[in-house]
Amino acid sequence: xxxxxxxxxxxxxxxxxxxxxxxxxxxxxxxxxxxxxxxxxxxxxxxxxxxxxxxxxxxxxxxxxxxxxxxxxxxxxxxxxxxxxxxxxxxxxxxxxxxxxxxxxxxxxxxxxxxxxxxxxxxxxxxxxxxxxxxxxxxxxxxxxxxxxxxxxxxxxxxxxxxxxxxxxxxxxxxxxxxxxxxxxxxxxxxxxxxxxxxxxxxxxxxxxxxxxxxxxxxxxxxxxxxxxxxxxxxxxxxxxxxxxxxxxxxxxxxxxxxxxxxxxxxxxxxxxxxxxxxxxxxxxxxxxxxxxxxxxxxxxxxxxxxxxxxxxxxxxxxxxxxxxxxxxxxxxxxxxxxxxxxxxxxxxxxxxxxxxxxxxxxxxxxxxxx
Amino acid sequence: xxxxxxxxxxxxxxxxxxxxxxxxxxxxxxxxxxxxxxxxxxxxxxxxxxxxxxxxxxxxxxxxxxxxxxxxxxxxxxxxxxxxxxxxxxxxxxxxxxxxxxxxxxxxxxxxxxxxxxxxxxxxxxxxxxxxxxxxxxxxxxxxxxxxxxxxxxxxxxxxxxxxxxxxxxxxxxxxxxxxxxxxxxxxxxxxxxxxxxxxxxxxxxxxxxxxxxxxxxxxxxxxxxxxxxxxxxxxxxxxxxxxxxxxxxxxxxxxxxxxxxxxxxxxxxxxxxxxxxxxxxxxxxxxxxxxxxxxxxxxxxxxxxxxxxxxxxxxxxxxxxxxxxxxxxxxxxxxxxxxxxxxxxxxxxxxxxxxxxxxxxxxxxxxxxx
DNA sequence: AGGGTCGCCGTAAACGTTCACGGGAGCCAC
DNA sequence: GTGGCTCCCGTGAACGTTTACGGCGACCCT
Numbered sequence: 001x002x003x004x005x006x007x008x009x010x011x012x013x014x015x016x017x018x019x020x021x022x023x024x025x026x027x028x029x030x031x032x033x034x035x036x037x038x039x040x041x042x043x044x045x046x047x048x049x050x051x052x053x054x055x056x057x058x059x060x061x062x063x064x065x066x067x068x069x070x071x072x073x074x075x076x077x078x079x080x081x082x083x084x085x086x087x088x089x090x091x092x093x094x095x096x097x098x099x100x101x102x103x104x105x106x107x108x109x110x111x112x113x114x115x116x117x118x119x120x121x122x123x124x125x126x127x128x129x130x131x132x133x134x135x136x137x138x139x140x141x142x143x144x145x146x147x148x149x150x151x152x153x154x155x156x157x158x159x160x161x162x163x164x165x166x167x168x169x170x171x172x173x174x175x176x177x178x179x180x181x182x183x184x185x186x187x188x189x190x191x192x193x194x195x196x197x198x199x200x201x202x203x204x205x206x207x208x209x210x211x212x213x214x215x216x217x218x219x220x221x222x223x224x225x226x227x228x229x230x231x232x233x234x235x236x237x238x239x240x241x242x243x244x245x246x247x248x249x250x251x252x253x254x255x256x257x258x259x260x261x262x263x264x265x266x267x268x269x270x271x272x273x274x275x276x277x278x279x280x281x282x283x284x285x286x287x288x289x290x291x292x293x294x295x296x297x298x299x300x301x302x303x304x305x306x307x308x309x310x311x312x313x314x315x316x317x318x319x320x321x322x323x324x325x326x327x328x329x330x331x332x333x334x335x336x337x338x339x340x341x342x343x344x345x346x347x348x349x350x351x352x353x354x355x356x357x358x359x360x361x362x363x364x365x366x367x368x369x370x371x
Numbered sequence: 372x373x374x375x376x377x378x379x380x381x382x383x384x385x386x387x388x389x390x391x392x393x394x395x396x397x398x399x400x401x402x403x404x405x406x407x408x409x410x411x412x413x414x415x416x417x418x419x420x421x422x423x424x425x426x427x428x429x430x431x432x433x434x435x436x437x438x439x440x441x442x443x444x445x446x447x448x449x450x451x452x453x454x455x456x457x458x459x460x461x462x463x464x465x466x467x468x469x470x471x472x473x474x475x476x477x478x479x480x481x482x483x484x485x486x487x488x489x490x491x492x493x494x495x496x497x498x499x500x501x502x503x504x505x506x507x508x509x510x511x512x513x514x515x516x517x518x519x520x521x522x523x524x525x526x527x528x529x530x531x532x533x534x535x536x537x538x539x540x541x542x543x544x545x546x547x548x549x550x551x552x553x554x555x556x557x558x559x560x561x562x563x564x565x566x567x568x569x570x571x572x573x574x575x576x577x578x579x580x581x582x583x584x585x586x587x588x589x590x591x592x593x594x595x596x597x598x599x600x601x602x603x604x605x606x607x608x609x610x611x612x613x614x615x616x617x618x619x620x621x622x623x624x625x626x627x628x629x630x631x632x633x634x635x636x637x638x639x640x641x642x643x644x645x646x647x648x649x650x651x652x653x654x655x656x657x658x659x660x661x662x663x664x665x666x667x668x669x670x671x672x673x674x675x676x677x678x679x680x681x682x683x684x685x686x687x688x689x690x691x692x693x694x695x696x697x698x699x700x701x702x703x704x705x706x707x708x709x710x711x712x713x714x715x716x717x718x719x720x721x722x723x724x725x726x727x728x729x730x731x732x733x734x735x736x737x738x739x740x741x742x
Numbered sequence: 743a744g745g746g747t748c749g750c751c752g753t754a755a756a757c758g759t760t761c762a763c764g765g766g767a768g769c770c771a772c
Numbered sequence: 773g774t775g776g777c778t779c780c781c782g783t784g785a786a787c788g789t790t791t792a793c794g795g796c797g798a799c800c801c802t
Contacts, residue, residue, distance in 0.1 A: 006758055017782045022760065030780060053427035053464045054758035057787045090683070093424045093464060174709030182647075182667060183553045212709045216664075276553075293587075296553060312461070331713060331742055334705045338545030338583045342702060371702055377788055388752045393790065401750060425788035428757045 005046040013042050025050075056093050063096040063318050065311070066117035068110065068127040069152070071102040074257060074283040076303045077128075080152060083307025084126060087315070090308075096315065105130055105230070114138040118145065124314045125149045126307075129156035132199070148317055152310040153303075154201055155327065162317060165310040167301045168329035169201050173208030173255070175334065176278045176299060180251040181217035183276045183296055188250030191223040191242060195230050195256045205255045223249075232261040239265035251276040260285055263294060282335055282343060290340055300333040300343065302371055333371065346371060376417040384413050427464050434467040434689050436682070437488035439481065439498040440523070442473040445628060445654040446718070447674045448499075451523060454678025455497060458686070461679075467686065476501060476601070485509040489516065495685045496520045497678075500527035503570070519688055523681040524674075525572055526698065533688060536681040538672045539700035540572050544579030544626075546705065547649045547670060551622040552588035554647045554667055559621030562594040562613060566601050566627045576626045594620075603632040610636035622647040630669075634660055653706055653714060661711055671704040671714065673742055704742065717742060 007018040007025075014021075016035065023031045024039035025048075031039075067084055070077045081100060088096050101116060103109030110130055117125055118141050125142060127149055129135035135156040142149050148162040155164040180190055192209055194202040210222045226242060228235035239262050243249060252275055254262050259279040266272045277295040279286060289295050313324045335343050378389040378396075385392075387406065394402045395410035396419075402410075438455055441448045452471060459467050472487060474480030481501055488496055489512050496513060498520055500506035506527040513520050519533040526535040551561055563580055565573040581593045597613060599606035610633050614620060623646055625633050630650040637643045648666040650657060660666050684695045706714050 004758095008758075018759080019761080019783075020781055023781090026760095032780060035780085051428065051758050053424045053466070054787090055760075056424035056464075057422065057428050057757090057789090058759040058761085060760095060787055090461075093422075093427075095424070168710075168713050171710035171713040175705070175707060176709075178707040178709030185556065216708055329713075331704055331710065333702055334546070336546060336549040337587055338547075338549030339539075339542040339702065342539050342542040342700075375788095378790095379788075389789080390753075390791080391751055394751090397790095403750060406750085422788050425757090426790075428759090428787090429789040429791085431757055431790095 004051065005043075005048045006051070007048075009046060010039060010042050010048060013046070014038055053093070056095055061095060063123045063315070064099060064121060065096055065314060065318075066099045066101060066113075066120065066122040066125045066127075068101045068103070068113040068117065068125060070128055070130065071104055074281065076257070076281060076283075076301075077102070079303035080128075080307035080310075083304035083309075084311045085307075086304065087308040087311030091315070110134075111138055114141055118142065118147065122147060124318050126152055126310045126314060128153055129159070129161075130154075132156040132159070135159055148314060150310050150314045152306055153301075154199070157200065163313050163324045163326060163328060165306050165313060165328045165330075166201065167306070167332050169204035170208040171329075172280075172299055172301075172332050173205040173253075174212040175332070176253045176255075177209045177212035178216055179297060179334075180253060180276060180278060181213060181220060184220070184250050186217045187219045189221045189223065189246060189248055190251035190253065191226065191246070191249060192253040193226040193228055193235060193239065193256060193262060196227050197225065202255055209253055209255075228256060228258060230256070230258065232258055236261040236265045240269055243269040243271050247271075249275065252278070254279045257281055259295075259298075260289075263289055267294075287340060287344060290335065290337055293337065297334055297336045300335050300371075302330060302333060305330060305371060343371075375422065376414075376419040377422070378419075380417060381410060381413050381419060384417070385409055424464070427466050432466060434494045434686070435470060435492060436467055436685060436689075437470045437472060437484075437491065437493040437496045437498075439472045439474070439484040439488065439496060441499055441501065442475055445652065447628070447652060447654075447672075448473070450674035451499075451678035451681075454675035454680075455682045456678075457675065458679040458682035462686070481505075482509055485512055489513065489518065493518060495689050497523055497681045497685060499524055500530070500532075501525075503527040503530070506530055519685060521681050521685045521695075523677055524672075525570070528571065534684050534695045534697060534699060536677050536684060536699045536701075537572065538677070538703050540575035541579040542700075543651075543670055543672075543703050544576040544581075544624075545583040546703070547624045548580045548583035549587055550668060550705075551624060551647060551649060552584060552591060555591070555621050557588045558590045560592045560594065560617060560619055561622035561624065562597065562617070562620060563624040564597040564599055564606060564610065564627060564633060567598050568596065573626055580624055580626075599627060599629060601627070601629065603629055607632040607636045611640055614640040614642050618642075620646065623649070625650045628652055630666075631656055631660075634665060638665075653718070658711060658715060661706065661708055664708065668705055668707045671706050671742075673701060673704060676701060676742060714742075 007021050011018045011021045020031060020035060021039050024036040025043060067081060069080060084098065088098055099117065099120060099122065101113040103113055125147060129151055132154070136159045139149060139156070139159045139161065143160055151161050151164040153166055155166060190213065192206055194206055197203050206225050213220055213222055223246065226238050228238065235258050243266065249271070252262070254277065257280065263272070263277070266275055266277070272294055279295050279298040280301065282298055282300045286298060290298060309328055309330065313328060316322045317324055378392050382389045382392045391402060391406060392410050395407040396414060438452060440451060455469065459469055470488065470491060470493065472484040474484055496518060500522055503525070507530045510520060510527070510530045510532065514531055522532050522535040524537055526537060561584065563577055565577055568574050577596050584591055584593055594617065597609050599609065606629050614637065620642070623633070625648065628651065634643070634648070637646055643665055650666050650669040651672065653669055653671045657669060661669060680699055680701070684699060687693045688695055
């Protein structure tokens, strides 16, 4: 069982010192081209792989990662942060320090968080770009000091971000379409609400929803999308108008977080029972509606997994310099009445209780919250 | 930014040596009860956390983990092994050596793999208990040398295994029930096939399927389960008989891997078009049927994630002594025509091409296969 | 009193990598 | 010939933990 080759093995084979080998392998100055190539040669032939434990111990590098996210009303962002923590803990070596900066949706607090992160010499940032437009200019701050930024949940295209971790919009929209089609017997009129068509993710979801419905269930009719601009009252009003204008509406896909006002509108319009609704995300109020049978299904965007992957992407880049994929997308989970209990047990409220119970038994609570 | 407390800090505070501190913290002999408690006291007050990089470097421990799985016909087990590899690579430090032992479903090769693993001084085993009964006796081998065993995909109750990683059977069965109910307009007759009621997982899935259907869609009728005992011909024959006996059958839930013979039976009986079927797993042939619209949906059991978690559970136990949960269950994914392409891109066949493309761009292929 | 054992503890060398420092060779200029 | 410079390279000390070894009492036995 031969152990891995070390720097010393390479140095020994060439009759040089480990310092030179190290410089050669890392393209540091102070090595002649001839020796460098000989080192690379021998390194490859010995199958050298650096001992990461020794590296971490030696350079004692503490990555400082700033996490800039919303202090949202639902637990979505709590779960994202939880996933980031989880990713950091799963690391084996603890050489990363997380700075959480949270701010409300509106206002300039987002920019302040960015500036504060830069001032604190963060090595990397995980951020939610609430306004992709403005985000571009925040990003210039980070670009100055070559600080990599990974977007989570929403992309900021052409902003120079390192990568983005989000739900696969096409998979979400298409799944919703296929489901609604089968729930409704492949006929009838359906609609969809979204935040704004100007936001890429929402536009893509709707596009996927419509095109899938047209190709798989061509007899169905898709109405024009409804934009609520993240305002509850707008969602409510527009949906009441929708239900009034289309009394024969059979299905509704709510891509936004604000599903409660839509459900309320359906209730007030008296169409709650005869409407098949598919919503997005999962939180207590929505769970109640799901259990009551008022909505058929909800698409869970796995915030915890998003957070965990965002962290891992950023960490791998910082630690190894590995360029990640431009985008990392993941499948959403489908939650219906049938499997609702499974998700509630893993939800922050339920999971906390469960983690406490696990701790009683001396078990690790870590895996209680995997999805 | 004060760094973490070290052994030396503790030793210094007490005027003793690091060796003693180390012995005290690890309950090693050679320390008086008095000093031990003082060490623990100071350690806690300083918030000491061991530097894992230093630990790994020092003890240079190479965990040897044996992975005993099926050489199955579908890609399920390839994906499980892939996930285990992924878990090992994501570790940050490379101190684990994986020994893969694969064997066919029947025969005594499974026992041989166990013996071989013990002979090779494996520190831990990830195994699939193909025959939970016999498994108990294999486990005695492992128990002798206190080798922890984590079951993957199927549990072996009362066998002394450390933990099990599998799909949540209740979530699977209940989801299938809820879906079929809504696909069929909440009425009609449905059936389910499974491998054998004597296998816990299958019994639980069916039980969840039936009880969810009864509670959510009480007007529907569930027939007695069909056991195929993992034999394709038996599945085919019994399903032909089923279709003949119940021409009004509306839905079918196939919990087993062997869905192809069932589909063939439906085709030969001429009921393929009017039957709503939900299957399990995902492989090329099944993808074709899904794309053709012959089955409504399939429940993907996320073998890669199962493998990754099984590895992590075992590793955390070996490295930190953390007792894991008795069972780790995960949600299955729902695959329909709408989101099929997403999964195919991540499947071994598609993923290989994608990984190659990512490598071209200098990107890490690692995240191409996440789910 | 000498020798042996046992319990407690200090010492120091490893593990493999990183990095600051310095030294020698060569070269040019004054 | 002295000084200064650059280019290449060796040296050695860190990083924090583990572990084999040895030492120093205290105690018991003959």
